[in-house]
């Protein structure tokens with residue numbers, strides 16, 4: 359009964375699913391809600407590599423707000439591409455950036471993390487491609503991670519000569535612990551799917567996107583006999599201190615980000631990194 363009335367808020371059904379976009383036009387984030395289960399699939403679709411720019415983050419943020427309002431029964435976050443889940447922050451948002459835009463950009467990233475990390479319903483990252491840095495952060499924000507074999511994931515910021523902010527670090531520490539995080543972060547380690555599974559950075563490995571998606575769906579069955587309220591409140595208690603650490607320091611975090619990326623050596627490093635990306639190809 360509750361599910362029916364919650365779902366009735368969604369736009370018209372088509373083939374058992376409801377497609378939805380916060381702007382009315384599907385653009386960088388496509389949301390589909392399964393009519394039977396109420397599970398939402400949030401598909402990131404910014405070719406070629408789903409790098410996170412202001413527009414994608416703004417759409418993702420409003421999709422998450424709508425899912426919260428419409429009481430979705432769960433979220434699967436995935437990529438349109440079988441090669442890349444998300445390449446992390448679009449380097450062009452940090453390289454030679456304008457103050458006004460970079461302020462909006464970082465605020466949007468904070469907002470997305472706060473909403474996704476704190477989302478009341480169960481969340482799964484269906485990691486169907488590489489997930490460096492900000493891409494890894496999105497996956498870490500979910501409650502469960504299913505990753506396609508032979509991909510890579512990690513917070514590789516130090517490799518770019520930048521420092522992962524405290525909330526990126528906390529998201530990792532909460533999953534793999536302090537020691538493993540320290541080694542991973544200081545070396546900018548990118549884990550293969552197999553390595554990530556061994557250290558608990560991901561929960562399951564999948565053969566391909568389809569397999570990852572069906573394993574993601576299985577996760578929600580764990581809560582079949584659990585009160586949604588008890589589940590959500592427990593998650594909120596567990597995650598509260600991590601979220602509050604950013605919520606109380608958003609302005610400071612923003613200033614630190616802007617100061618850090620404006621440094622001459624950081625700008626030089628980002629420029630070189632962009633160049634190296636253009637020359638290199640991943641097999």
Ligand SMILES: CCCCCCCCCCC/C=C/C(=O)SCCNC(=O)CCNC(=O)[C@H](O)C(C)(C)COP(=O)(O)OP(=O)(O)OC[C@H]1O[C@@H](n2cnc3c(N)ncnc32)[C@H](O)[C@@H]1OP(=O)(O)O
Pocket residue numbers: 406407409441442444445446447448449450488490491492493514515518520521522523524614615618619632635636638639640641
């Ligand atoms: C005291 C201090 C307090 C802290 C202050 C804060 C400090 C700052 C914190 C900032 C945190 C940063 C987080 C990030 O997310 S940084 C981004 C890191 N991302 C990466 O390193 C990934 C780079 N990309 C790749 O490794 C590969 O592209 C990938 C494996 C993802 C896919 O490989 P594939 O072979 O499929 O694709 P290509 O490499 O050919 O890429 C296609 C085109 O896309 C461009 N590209 C790729 N990634 C990015 C990116 N992140 N931003 C912008 N552009 C990107 C790539 O150059 C290709 O472009 P062209 O087609 O034009 O050549």
